[in-house]
Amino acid sequence: MVKLDDIKNKCINLLEEGKVKYIVGYKKNSDSYRSVPAFIEKIEEIDQLVWDPSCVYNLVRFLIDEKKRKEIQKNPDTRPVGIIVKGCDSRAINVLLQEKFIKREDVYIIGVACEKSGVIDEKKLVKKFMEKRIRKIEFGKEKNFVITTGEGKTTVPAEEILAERCIECNNNTPVVYDELCGEKIERSVSEPFKSLEKLESVSTEEKWNFWKEEFDRCIRCYACRSVCPMCYCDECVADSISLAVKPDTTAEEKAQKIRWVEKSPVSSENFNYHLVRALHLAGRCVDCGECERVCPVDIPLRYLNKKMEKEASEQFGYTAGLNPEKPALVSCFKDDDPQGFIK
Amino acid sequence: MEKKFEPKIVAILCKWCSSAGSDLAGVSRMKYPPNVVPITVMCSGSVSPNYIFSAFKNGADGVLISGCHPGDCHYIKGNYYARRRIALVKELLDFIGLEPQRFQMSWVSAAEGAKYTEIIKDFVKELEPLGPQNKLKSNL
Numbered sequence: 001m002v003k004l005d006d007i008k009n010k011c012i013n014l015l016e017e018g019k020v021k022y023i024v025g026y027k028k029n030s031d032s033y034r035s036v037p038a039f040i041e042k043i044e045e046i047d048q049l050v051w052d053p054s055c056v057y058n059l060v061r062f063l064i065d066e067k068k069r070k071e072i073q074k075n076p077d078t079r080p081v082g083i084i085v086k087g088c089d090s091r092a093i094n095v096l097l098q099e100k101f102i103k104r105e106d107v108y109i110i111g112v113a114c115e116k117s118g119v120i121d122e123k124k125l126v127k128k129f130m131e132k133r134i135r136k137i138e139f140g141k142e143k144n145f146v147i148t149t150g151e152g153k154t155t156v157p158a159e160e161i162l163a164e165r166c167i168e169c170n171n172n173t174p175v176v177y178d179e180l181c182g183e184k185i186e187r188s189v190s191e192p193f194k195s196l197e198k199l200e201s202v203s204t205e206e207k208w209n210f211w212k213e214e215f216d217r218c219i220r221c222y223a224c225r226s227v228c229p230m231c232y233c234d235e236c237v238a239d240s241i242s243l244a245v246k247p248d249t250t251a252e253e254k255a256q257k258i259r260w261v262e263k264s265p266v267s268s269e270n271f272n273y274h275l276v277r278a279l280h281l282a283g284r285c286v287d288c289g290e291c292e293r294v295c296p297v298d299i300p301l302r303y304l305n306k307k308m309e310k311e312a313s314e315q316f317g318y319t320a321g322l323n324p325e326k327p328a329l330v331s332c333f334k335d336d337d338p339q340g341f342i343k
Numbered sequence: 344m345e346k347k348f349e350p351k352i353v354a355i356l357c358k359w360c361s362s363a364g365s366d367l368a369g370v371s372r373m374k375y376p377p378n379v380v381p382i383t384v385m386c387s388g389s390v391s392p393n394y395i396f397s398a399f400k401n402g403a404d405g406v407l408i409s410g411c412h413p414g415d416c417h418y419i420k421g422n423y424y425a426r427r428r429i430a431l432v433k434e435l436l437d438f439i440g441l442e443p444q445r446f447q448m449s450w451v452s453a454a455e456g457a458k459y460t461e462i463i464k465d466f467v468k469e470l471e472p473l474g475p476q477n478k479l480k481s482n483l
Contacts, residue, residue, distance in 0.1 A: 200438070208440025208478060237393065260393040268481045272396050275435060279392045282431050304438070311434045316427065330431070333423035339413070341433055342426065343449040343462055 001139060002112055002182035004051050007084065010110055010179050014082050015043050020108050023082035024062050026055040033134045034122075037062065051084075051112060051181075053137050053145050056119045056163070058288040059083055060092040060229040063102055080108040087114055088165070090174035091286040091321025092229040097176075098324040099284075101232060111177030115185050116143045117158040118166025122293075125161045165289045165302065168192045175322060193310045199303060215270040217297040220263065224291035224301055225277065230284045237261065237280075238273045274304060282308035283329025286321045350404035350470035352379040352463070355394060357387045359417040360452045361409035367456030375460035376467045379407070386410070388421030392432050395446070399479035405445045405470045407462070412450040422450075441478055444469040 007025075014020045027038035027048040035055045038048050039062075063081065070076040085093065090111055096102045117139065125134070129149065136148040143158045159167065170192060173184045199207065222239065225231045235244065238261040245254065261276060262269045285305040292302040312318045315338050318329045326332075356362040362383045368375065384390060387410025398406045408429055410422040429448050437443050447466060451459045 204437075204440050204442055206440070207438065211439045212478075260397060262481075262483055264483055266482050268400055268479055269483065271439065271479055272400060275396060275439065276392065278435055279431060304435070307438045308431060308435065311431055315430060330424065330428050333420065333427050335413070335423075337423070337426055338430065339426055341430065341448060343447065343465075 001141070002051055002115065004049070006181045007051055007110065007112065008046055008049055010181065011040065011046055011049065011082065012043055014108065014110075015040070015046070019079065020082035021077045021079040023084070023110075024059045025049045025084040026051065026057070026059075033137050053117065053120045053139060054122075055086070056122070056289070056293060058089045058092060058227075058229055058290050059085065060089050060096070060288075061227060061290075063093070063096065063107060064229065064232045067102055067106070080106050082108045082110060084110045084112055085174055085177070086112060086119070087171035087174050088169060088286050088288045089229075090176050091171060092288060094176050094321040094324045095230060095284050095286060096232075098321075098326070098328060109174070109177045109179075111174030111180045113174065113180065113182035113184060114166070114169075114172040115182055116172075116187075117145070118162050118169060118172070120145070120161050121163040124163075128156070128161060163289055164195050165287050168194060169287070176324075192313075193306065196303060196306055196310060200307075211271070212267065214299045215274060216267050218265060218270040218274070218299060219297060220265040220270065220273065221296060223294040223296065227290045227294045228281070229286075229288070229290075230281055231277075238276055239263070274299075274301070278304040278308055281305050283312050283318055284320050285309060348471060348474060350378050350467055350473075350475075351402065352405045352407060352466055352470070353398040353403040354379045354381045354407040354409060354463075355387075355390055355398075356381050356383055356451075357410040357417075357422075358383050358385050360411035360415060361387075361449075361459070363453035364409075364451040364455045364459045367453065368459050369456075371456050373456055373460045375463045378467050379463050386416065386418050386421035387425035388416070388418065388423075388428075390425060390429070392428070395432060396479065399441075399445075399476065400481045402476070402480050404473070404476040405447070405466055407466060408448045409451045409459075409462075410448075412452055415452060441476075442473055444473065445476060 011023050022039050022041045025038050026035040028050050029036045033054055035050055037057055037059055040046060066081055097104055132149045134147060134149050138146045140146045140155055145156050145158060147154050147156055168189055170187060170189050172187045261272045289302055312329050356365060365381055387408055390408055395406050410425055416422040433446055436446050449462050
C-alpha cells in the first residue's frame with residue numbers, strides 16, 4: 001500500500017535540498033471528500049498533501065502552464081517542478097517528452113503506483129451512495145475502498161466505483177519517474193478495450209443516433225480542450241478566435257483565416273470539432289479521462305479517444321506514452337501497415 | 344419524371360500519380376461518371392483530415408483519396424504516412440456512424456487511367472443506394 005508518509009518524506013527532502021521550485025500534488029478540498037490540486041512551495045505546507053482514490057486529476061496539465069509562464073519571465077527559476085503522477089499521468093509526461101515540448105530536466109517526477117486499484121468514478125460513487133454525505137474515501141487493504149459517511153465506515157469492492165479507464169488500464173505503475181512510492185504490481189488486463197464492444201457491435205444507424213444525441217448537447221465550452229494535457233497548441237484549429245491578432249493584422253488577414261470548424265454549437269460543427277480533436281489525440285491520448293470528467297453535458301468523449309487507441313494498438317502496434325525515444329504514431333510507418341481498405 | 348439521385352464525389356488526387364492517371368483517362372477518351380470533382384494536391388500525405396471533414400460538411404456524398412502505389416511516391420514516403428492517417432480517419436468515421444462506403448482510398452498510378460474509371464464507376468454505384476449524405480452536412 002502507498003503510504004502517505006512516504007510521499008511526504010520524499011517531498012520534504014526535495015524541498016529541503018532545494019531541488020525543486022515547487023511540488024504539484026493533491027490536497028483535500030475544504031468541504032468534501034474530493035481532492036484538488038495543491039502547489040507546495042514551503043515545507044510547512046507539506047501536511048496538506050493527500051493520496052486517496054479521489055485523486056483523479058491529471059496534474060501534467062500544470063507543466064504546460066508552467067512552461068508557458070516560464071517563457072515570458074525575465075529571470076525564470078530554472079529548477080525543475082516536482083509533480084506527483086499516477087501511471088496514466090506518467091505516460092502523458094512521456095508524450096510531452098516525445099514531442100520535445102518539455103525537457104526531462106525541467107520536471108522531477110514522483111510516481112505513485114495505483115497498485116491493485118485506481119481512482120474512483122465520481123458518478124458511480126454518487127449513484128451508489130445517493131444522498132449520504134461522504135466524508136472520506138481511502139484505499140482498502142485489498143482491492144477495495146473504505147468510504148466514511150455520516151453513518152460510519154463501509155468497505156466497497158473496487159470494481160463497483162472504480163473509473164472505467166482504471167479497470168482497463170495496464171499501467172498501474174508509472175512508466176517514468178525519479179522516485180517511486182508504492183509497490184510495483186504486475187497487472188495484465190485481458191480486455192483493454194471492453195468498453196468499446198457495445199458501441200462497435202451496433203449498426204451504423206444506431207451508432208449515428210448515439211453520437212448525434214451526444215454531440216447535439218455539446219455547448220462548445222472547450223473544457224475538454226482546456227483540461228487536456230495534450231492540447232497545448234497556442235492556436236487551436238477548432239477555434240478561430242485564437243488567431244494571434246497583432247496591431248498590424250489587417251482585416252483581410254482576419255477574414256482569410258481558414259475556419260475549418262465554425263464556432264456555432266450546431267450538430268455538424270460539433271461533430272467536426274470532436275472528430276478533429278479525436279484525430280489530433282490519436283496516438284497521444286493516454287486515457288487519463290479528464291475530458292470526460294470535466295464535460296458539463298456528460299458526453300462520453302473517452303470512447304472516441306479509446307477507439308483511436310484501439311486502432312493504433314491493433315493495426316499499428318503502438319501505445320501512446322511508453323517510450324519517449326520512439327517516433328509518434330502518425331510520424332512513422334511500417335512497410336506492412338494494413339491496407340485492406342485501399343482499392 | 345422523378346430525378347435520379349446523382350452522388351457528388353470529391354476526389355483528392357495526388358499530383359504525381361492519381362491526378363496524372365485521371366488525365367490519362369480523359370485524354371484516352373475513357374468514359375466515367377461525371378459525378379466526381381477532382382482536387383489535385385501535391386501528395387496524398389499532405390491531406391489533412393480537415394480537408395475530408397470539410398468536404399463532407401459542404402455536402403459531398405463521398406470522398407475519395409488517391410495516391411501513388413506504395414514505393415512509388417514522388418516524395419519517397421508520403422503515401423505511407425497517408426495510409427496510416429487515412430486508416431485512422433476511416434475507422435473514426437465508421438465509429439461515429441457514417442456509412443463506410445462514403446469514404447474510400449485508392450492507389451492509382453499515372454498509367455492506370457482504366458483503373459481510375461473503374462474506381463469512380465464502383466464508387467458511384469455504391470453511393471447511389473445510400474442517398475444524399477446529410478449526416479455531416481453543415482446545418483449552420
